[in-house]
Amino acid sequence: MAEQNSSLLEPGVNIRPVIDQDGVKMLAERLYGICVLELKELNGYDDKNFHIKEDPNVKNPLIMTHCPNGYVLKIMNAMDSQNLAVVEAQNEIMNFLSTRSVTCPKPIRNVFGHMFSTEIINNKQHVVRLLEYVPGELIKDAPKTEALFYQLGEFVANLDGKLQNFNHSGLVSREHMWMLTKVPELDKFKYVIKDQDKLDLAEEVIEEFKYAVVPRLDELEKGVIHGDFNEMNVLVAKKPGGGSSDYRIAGIIDFGDIQYSYYVFEVAIAMTYMMLLTGDPRTGGYVLAGYTVTRRLPDDEYRLLKILVSARLVQSLILGAYAKEQDPNNTYVISTEKANGWELLRKIRKSKPNPEVTDPTDWKTIANEYLTRS
Template identity: 75%
Template sequence: MTDTVPSSLQPGADIRPVIDHEGVKLLAERLYGISVLELVELNGYDDKNYKITEDPNVKNPLITTHNPDGYVLKILNSMDSQDVSIVEAQNEIMNFLNARSVTCPRPVRNVYGHLHSVETLGGKKHAVRLLEYIPGEILKNVPLTEPLLYQLGEFVANLDNKLQNFNHSGLVSREHIWMLTKVPELEKFKFVIKDSDKLDLAEEVIEEFKYAVVPRLEELERGVIHGDVNEMNILVATKPGGSQSDYRISGIIDFGDIQYSYYVFELAIAMTYVILLTGNPASGGLVLAGYTVNRRLPDDEYRLLKTLISSRLVQSLVLGAYTSAQDPNNAYVTSTEKANGWEVLRKIRKTIPTDQDPTDWKTIANDYLTRS
């Protein structure tokens, strides 16, 4: 079997790692000297992630500082594993942010002193690494209060401000189908959408991206972004002394989509998943309010938000449907569709401008800041 895979996802490509729980335990022991006591598979789109609790009775001289909350063994898909410079960039960005008081996973060195290794699994090469597990609840599982969504915007702006000082050569030429710049390539995957009304809506958004966004790309501010700020990747915790329902943003995980791209894309992606989670386009205005307090958003970039948010929804719906067709057992990939993504998209696209336009995010943001 060949281990050659395309640099950008193509229809029919199978890139997920093939491994069972016993194989994961053997990897953890061979590469990190960890004797696994408990093993739980976590959500993953095209990677495999496993929460590991080590056996405390097994003394391991290879790890001098043990993480009491356990570890996550990450096995990267075969496409992204082709370029180890991307893996190195992911490790470096986590260390960079940890050093700047942003809570995120920390990579662990293996028995060879490296932060990753490339292993052959099922005939394909996959990058393998171990991260310290970060405790906390994910945003998806807590009440979405206005202050929490506002704080999410603040957090994203603060993250991007810090990342202005981060660079890595491995990200300059990175190509990934989940980048918003790849929306035009959804043409290759739209065949999976069988409903004609949904297909018309998807095609409308793809065409709008081509003529409204693509010609403007050179004018937008660029830098390294996280690239996937969603409800599964944002950690929350209760405030000290607060009630169990009084949450704050506490950290961020999953740096698999880091890229050299556009800061307005980062904001649009964060707003998209909040809107999807609430089912209400107006909730994006609360994220915008927090973001613009910490980071300036030029008017010409603000005017792209509706197209960018629509595009991210279409991207998630089309690629989710495609990946589900390839891997029917992966429930994670259809989360956008299950969250009524098509209906949310229609709400954004078909809104008639009124005094209460739910996509007038700037007015919604200003109203919230006035009330606060």
């Protein structure tokens, strides 16, 4: 079995926390003085997340301002728990954005006055922290309209604009398998794909990323990005007085993948997950339209979008299959596969120009067409 001394995930290492609900309740009481009334496990990839509501009949003087919607107790995976500078950056970025009109979770100090602590759980070190629970509907459950995807693109661009003023030393050298720059490292995990046709497709994308993207990285604009605008991390809300399908983007959660990386990666990741929601490659164009209204995307970066989207799909499919092999009970990790990720990947890779119809992966043209008629 691989050792856990690398900053990157290695095959054979299970990094997810192992803890039962009684253990979670004890952590909440010992670290935050919370007497748990309700406890529900939330979806998580490598981390464990629990929505906690405290018993209102038990006075807790340790939390000065009580959150009416409850809290999320986050137990980070054993690998990310080794990099405390990144944990500090995650806490600081949430505080930074919440003071700049972005709805997102905020960390809460524990009994020692700290934003997190390191605890031994099942013989492994895990960072534990408490966040305010942000209520809201997820974009995956909202009506899938062109206007909402356009708004998401705007939201992503605006967030990246705000983050231009955020810096943290913990992010400069961060290494993480979910970074798009780590797509070449997927060679170590691709053994989990047993279907030869799927494996051939994944290898094709990985190889193209190596020769088409990696040599160009120094040319791309960099900054701090969220890194994971997926269907489970974007909050939406109904517009006041709007119809049943009239929603707006309301906020963002889960800052576990923040990184100092490339802005074009941010928009490519957001496009990928919204296309997975609809199964339609054209959806990426609506996200791109909203993004480019706020942030300019250079022509040479437009040309990278197809391989970047393909690479994110392959990354999610391979790492999802690997995580499922490590923890068969965690069905959340194969959400990309369940959303027909392989089918979407084939559509994107095999799309052929038709002079009579706009190519569904010609996202720049689709974006311009949307902006023209809006």
